[in-house]
Structure formats: structure tokens, C-alpha cells
Amino acid sequence: MEYPNENMGKIGTIDTSSLVDKAEERIVQYIQENKMVIGDVLPKELDLALNLGVSRTVIREALLRLKTIGLVESKKHKGAVLRNPDVLGSLRKVFHPSILDDATLKDMFELRLGLEVGMADFIVKNITDEDIKELEDIANQVGSGDTAQTWQVEDEIRFHSKLYKISKNRILLELQVMLMPIFNYVHESGLLSSEVVTGDFVSHKELVEVLKTRDADAYRNAIRKHLNNHFKRILG
Amino acid sequence: MEYPNENMGKIGTIDTSSLVDKAEERIVQYIQENKMVIGDVLPKELDLALNLGVSRTVIREALLRLKTIGLVESKKHKGAVLRNPDVLGSLRKVFHPSILDDATLKDMFELRLGLEVGMADFIVKNITDEDIKELEDIANQVGSGDTAQTWQVEDEIRFHSKLYKISKNRILLELQVMLMPIFNYVHESGLLSSEVVTGDFVSHKELVEVLKTRDADAYRNAIRKHLNNHFKRILG
DNA sequence: AATTATATTATGTCATACATATAATGATTT
DNA sequence: AAATCATTATATGTATGACATAATATAATT
Incomplete structure (x- = not known):
């Protein structure tokens, strides 16, 4: 029983949603019912306010939410136009180490590792000869004289971004x-256990060699090994 | 050259951000500079307005954005309190087939497949004997008489959600x-090419058997095969 | 026809007032 | 003294009206 008092039965919940909540809901509903598509514009704020029977303030706040999650974009004189939602756009502002707790940060660390291993098939499917050439170039840039840590990190990022x-x-x-x-x-x-160095490390160069074979399974195993040091840190 | 007129050189850009943009920025800055943590409350709207030299309306809209992305939560009488951001919360409203274009939907289909294969290590690391028992139960429920499509889908979801x-x-x-x-x-x-049926299909039961061995590589290969029908539809 | 003024319109911002919920305080009861 | 209840103060929620601003549409000019 999830109620404080055992004798207290369920009597149904009260709608505590604010006017803005409701307005937002109705607007989204409006979009769907009218089968609006990218580029269409919503009725102007005042009309929405009048029709929904609330103040323009409420409508503005509801619209602002939709803008914030990237569903609409407001143009002066024109109104709120539907946009192809930048699905991850709303995440951008939250994705800062300073505002995330440790557990979440660790989850994200894991997520990245998982993604990289999981997308093996899609890489192999789409990779072109030019891509391979480019990866090879990046892989070769390492070792070309400067082996400072910062350069290594940058090459690391370039290589994986390319993937x-x-x-x-x-x-x-x-x-x-x-x-x-x-x-x-x-x-x-x-945040994680200190770094370990293992024996059988797969380098970027070796990854490229595997990619040349266009074998997804082989690449998946290779990239997993390449990231093994990172994996070890969370798997213990 | 990205300018309409070849003769037009770069003269620097003008800050076109709205007051709300700036206010939002300053508030986030405030949070970071003061090293605020979960539970801390921001100054009240009127104080922010006075200090930043804008109207309460602007502050409210800036705060509303932060609320929308889940960074703060406003409590009456108390103010805007920092919350452990529900990082993906802002996505929830956008993740509806009706408002996403086909390309994005396909990307998400892929993403799910990739995640499932990529998280093999984390599953093997954390799985308990009870988990295995539970998975086994779900896997066995299939075939227990009713083989209607709807039941299959539900079991499918239950099994993978558990993973x-x-x-x-x-x-x-x-x-x-x-x-x-x-x-x-x-x-x-x-949206995708029609379904194909392949020979070597790995069932839920077989997946559980593999999990019992606690071998991440083996499980990764197994789950990849289990999802092979789905993969085939995008890989062609 | 092309450019330049002008008017119109819908969003952006401001100011003020009041409603409402809740934290804090004080009063009352046990 | 502790617990309960009533009161007050306070910060957000909502409403209204006004004006600023930018973009569109229209008219005027070259």
C-alpha cells in the first residue's frame, strides 16, 4: 500500500496541472489533429489565448516550452512555425559535467563505450574507400614526431568522430x-578506478585494417579490444 | 566565400540573442560560479530581474527554459530549486513518431539495435542469478499455448526491458x-524493407543460456544474431 | 521592373495587479 | 513540552494592458 494511512483507500487523483500544462497539451493536440507538418504555423498567441480561454501569458509560456524542446520556432510577425525537431537539442544544455551527478556521468561514460561497439554494423555498411583513406591518415598522424598527450587526445577524438x-x-x-x-x-x-594498461591493445591502424575487410563481427571485436582499457575501468 | 556579395568581407557578427537568451545564460553562469548543488534554490524572480536589469517576464521565460530542460523545478513560496536533471526528460515529448521525420525514425531504429549489442558488457557484469531466473521465466512463457502475435510482442518487450x-x-x-x-x-x-526470415535464429532461451556463462563476447554475438532479422532490414 | 517608403501585424518586453499555494510563525490544545 | 491548528508573509502563477521591434505586405517612387 502506498498511502500513509492503511485505512486510506484510493479516491482518485486531482488534476494539479497548471494552466500552462494544459495549454501545452492542447497545442500539441492541435498540431496532431490538424496533421500539421514542418513549416506550418500555429495560430497567433492572441487567438490561442482567446480560444483556450486563458491569458496570453499562459500561451506564451506553453509555446516557450515547445520552443525549448525544439518543436517550434517563433518568427516575428509570422508566428510559431513547426520545425523538424532537433531531437537532441534540448540535451545540449544539460550535458555539462558540472550539473550532472556522478552516477549519471558514469552512465554516460558507459553509454559512449556501448555505442561505439554497437554501431559496428552501421560503420561497415556505409564505409567507403575514401573513408578508409581518411581514417588511415588520421591513424598515421600519431607517431609522426610529437607524441605529447594533448595531440594524442585530439587524434583520438578525430579518429572516433570520423567513425x-x-x-x-x-x-x-x-x-x-x-x-x-x-x-x-x-x-x-x-570518478573511475585508476587506469590500467593491458597487453593486447588494438591500435587505430589495426582498426583500419580490420575495416578494410568489411567484416562487422571482426570490427566489433576489434573496437571492443581497442576500448578495453576504458571498459576495464568500469567493469573492474 | 559564404557571403552573397564577393566584395563583402567579414565585419564581425552582431549579437542577436534576445534578453531571455542572455538571462538564461547568466543564470546558468550564476549556478556554476556559486557552485550550487542539487537542492539549492536560486534567488527569487524579482531579485534576478532587479539584478540583471530586466523585467520579471524575461526572468520567468529564462527560468521556464531551465525548467523545461529539467535543470530546475519551481516550488511556490520557495523558488527555483536545482534538481538532479532528468537528462532525457526533455526528449520524452519529442519522441513521438508523429512529429519525427522518416530519416530520424530510421536513425532511432538503428540506435536501439546498436545499444542492445553495445551494452553486452554491462549486462554480463551486473547480472545476478535472480535476473537469469526471471529472464528464463519470461523466455518460457512464450510457446506456453498462446502464440498470438500480440503476446509475442509483449514478451519481446518484457524480455528486452529486463535486459x-x-x-x-x-x-x-x-x-x-x-x-x-x-x-x-x-x-x-x-519505412524499412520488408521482413526477412533467416535460418540461424537465436531465441530468448538460447540468450539466457549464453548469459549463464557470463561471457560478454559470446553474449554480444548471440544478441547480434537474435536481432539479425531487424539488422537485415536496414543493412539490406 | 526594381527599389524605396509606409503601414500593418505578431512576437518581444515591460509594468502592475491580484490569485494561490506553501513555508514560517505564532496560538491553542493535549 | 509536544503536537495540532490557525495566521501571516512570501514567491510563484496568472491576468491585463501597453509599447517596442522586426518582418511582411502594400503603396509610392524612380
């Missing part, structure tokens, strides 16, 4: 862009 | 919950 691009999956790519700073933050923070 | 839970990764779990309806929608829509 995401090859996957031709926009969501994946955007996720990666947002996850990368968090990953690096966690990597360098004291 | 995500086992991963003990909240982000992964939340993503899955949001992705599932989209996945089903795409699965049933005419």
Missing part, C-alpha cells in the same frame, strides 16, 4: 558530440 | 523506454 560520421546516423553523431566532453571529463576525473 | 534493467545504467534504460514505441512503429511501418 561516427561514417555510420551515417545523425542521432548517433549528435550523441557522440555531446558525450565526448563528458567522456573526457570522466576519464580524467577521479 | 536494460540488468545493465544498471539509468540512461540506457530511459533511452530504451523512449525508443521502444518508436522502434515498434518503424517496425510495423512501411
Whole structure:
């Protein structure tokens, strides 16, 4: 029983949603019922207010929410126009190490590792000869004289960013862009057990060689091994 | 050259951000500079307005954005209190097939497949004997008489939801919950090439058997095969 | 026809007032 | 003294009206 008093039965809940909540709901409903598509414009604020029987203030706040999650975009004189929602856009502002708790940061660290292994099939499917050439170039840049830590990190990012691009999956790519700073933050923070160095490390060069075979299973195993040091830190 | 007129050189951009944009920025800045933590409350709207030299309306809209992305939560009488951001919360409203374009939907279909394969290590790491028992129960419920399509789908969802839970990764779990309806929608829509049936299918029961060995590599291969029909539809 | 003024319109911002819920305080009871 | 209840103060929620601003449509000019 989830009520404080055992004798207290369920009597139904009261609608505590604010006017803005309701207005937002109705507007989304309006969009769906009218089968509106990208580019269509919503009725102007005053009309919405009049029709829903609330003040313009409420409508503005409801619309602002829709703007914030990227569903609409407001143009002066024209109104709120539907846009192809930048699905992950709303995440961008939240994805900062400073405002996330440790558990979440760790989850994201994991997420990135998982994504990279999980997208093997999509990489192999879409990779072109030019892509391979490009990856090879990046992989070769290491060792070319300067082996300072910062350069290594940059090459690391370039190489893996390229992999995401090859996957031709926009969501994946955007996720990666947002996850990368968090990953690096966690990597360098004291959040995880200290780094370990294992024997059978797969280098970027070797990854490229595997990619040349266009064998997804083989690549999946290779990238998993490549990331093994990271995995070890969370798997213990 | 990205300017209409070749003769037009770069003269620097003008800050076109609205007052709300700036206010939002300053508030986030305030949070970081003061090293505020979960539970702390922001100054009240009127104080923020006075200090930033804008109207309360602007402050309210800025705060509303932060509320929408789940960074703060406003309590009457108290103010805007920092909350552990529900990172994916803002996605919930956008994740509806009706408002996403086909390309994005397909990307999400892929994402789910990738996640499931990519999280193999985390499942194997965290799985308990009870988890295995539970998975076994779900797997056995299939075939117990009723083989209607709807039941199959429900068992499918139950089984895979359980897998995500086992991963003990909240982000992964939340993503899955949001992705599932989209996945089903795409699965049933005419968006992908028609379904194919392959020979070597790995069943839920077999997956459980593999999990008993606690071998992440083996499980990764198994789940990849289990999802092979889905993969085939996008890989062609 | 092309450019330049003008008017119109819908959003952006401001100011003020009041409603409402809740934290804090004080009064009452046991 | 502790617990309960009533009161008050306070910060957000909502409403209203006004004006600023930018973009569109229209008219005027070249």
C-alpha cells in the first residue's frame, strides 16, 4: 500500500496541472489533429489565448516550452512555425559535467563505450574507400614526431568522430558530440578506478585494417579490444 | 566565400540573442560560479530581474527554459530549486513518431539495435542469478499455448526491458523506454524493407543460456544474431 | 521592373495587479 | 513540552494592458 494511512483507500487523483500544462497539451493536440507538418504555423498567441480561454501569458509560456524542446520556432510577425525537431537539442544544455551527478556521468561514460561497439554494423555498411583513406591518415598522424598527450587526445577524438560520421546516423553523431566532453571529463576525473594498461591493445591502424575487410563481427571485436582499457575501468 | 556579395568581407557578427537568451545564460553562469548543488534554490524572480536589469517576464521565460530542460523545478513560496536533471526528460515529448521525420525514425531504429549489442558488457557484469531466473521465466512463457502475435510482442518487450534493467545504467534504460514505441512503429511501418526470415535464429532461451556463462563476447554475438532479422532490414 | 517608403501585424518586453499555494510563525490544545 | 491548528508573509502563477521591434505586405517612387 502506498498511502500513509492503511485505512486510506484510493479516491482518485486531482488534476494539479497548471494552466500552462494544459495549454501545452492542447497545442500539441492541435498540431496532431490538424496533421500539421514542418513549416506550418500555429495560430497567433492572441487567438490561442482567446480560444483556450486563458491569458496570453499562459500561451506564451506553453509555446516557450515547445520552443525549448525544439518543436517550434517563433518568427516575428509570422508566428510559431513547426520545425523538424532537433531531437537532441534540448540535451545540449544539460550535458555539462558540472550539473550532472556522478552516477549519471558514469552512465554516460558507459553509454559512449556501448555505442561505439554497437554501431559496428552501421560503420561497415556505409564505409567507403575514401573513408578508409581518411581514417588511415588520421591513424598515421600519431607517431609522426610529437607524441605529447594533448595531440594524442585530439587524434583520438578525430579518429572516433570520423567513425561516427561514417555510420551515417545523425542521432548517433549528435550523441557522440555531446558525450565526448563528458567522456573526457570522466576519464580524467577521479570518478573511475585508476587506469590500467593491458597487453593486447588494438591500435587505430589495426582498426583500419580490420575495416578494410568489411567484416562487422571482426570490427566489433576489434573496437571492443581497442576500448578495453576504458571498459576495464568500469567493469573492474 | 559564404557571403552573397564577393566584395563583402567579414565585419564581425552582431549579437542577436534576445534578453531571455542572455538571462538564461547568466543564470546558468550564476549556478556554476556559486557552485550550487542539487537542492539549492536560486534567488527569487524579482531579485534576478532587479539584478540583471530586466523585467520579471524575461526572468520567468529564462527560468521556464531551465525548467523545461529539467535543470530546475519551481516550488511556490520557495523558488527555483536545482534538481538532479532528468537528462532525457526533455526528449520524452519529442519522441513521438508523429512529429519525427522518416530519416530520424530510421536513425532511432538503428540506435536501439546498436545499444542492445553495445551494452553486452554491462549486462554480463551486473547480472545476478535472480535476473537469469526471471529472464528464463519470461523466455518460457512464450510457446506456453498462446502464440498470438500480440503476446509475442509483449514478451519481446518484457524480455528486452529486463535486459536494460540488468545493465544498471539509468540512461540506457530511459533511452530504451523512449525508443521502444518508436522502434515498434518503424517496425510495423512501411519505412524499412520488408521482413526477412533467416535460418540461424537465436531465441530468448538460447540468450539466457549464453548469459549463464557470463561471457560478454559470446553474449554480444548471440544478441547480434537474435536481432539479425531487424539488422537485415536496414543493412539490406 | 526594381527599389524605396509606409503601414500593418505578431512576437518581444515591460509594468502592475491580484490569485494561490506553501513555508514560517505564532496560538491553542493535549 | 509536544503536537495540532490557525495566521501571516512570501514567491510563484496568472491576468491585463501597453509599447517596442522586426518582418511582411502594400503603396509610392524612380
